[in-house]
Amino acid sequence: MKDVDVxxxxxxxxxxxxxxxIVLSTDAPGTCPDCAGPMRNRRTPIE
Incomplete structure (x- = not known):
């Protein structure tokens, strides 16, 4: 795996x-601003 500049x-x-x-943020928003559901970082793959 390549090293990625973070x-x-x-x-x-x-x-x-x-x-x-979808929300753009520098910090994890925690819950959705529209429905209060859980958020995930789209750059992190789901296994």
């Missing part, structure tokens, strides 16, 4: 598991 100040896309809302 820039913590870079915005990442977060997607809601419940409604699919």
């Amino acid at each position: 820039n913590p100040d870079e915005e990442s896309p977060y997607e809601c598991f419940e409604c699919g809302t």
Whole structure:
């Protein structure tokens, strides 16, 4: 696996598991602003 330069100040896309809302944020938003569902970082693969 390649080493990836991580820039913590870079915005990442977060997607809601419940409604699919996508939010760009530098920090994990925790819950969806629309439905309060759980969010995931879209750059992290789901296994």
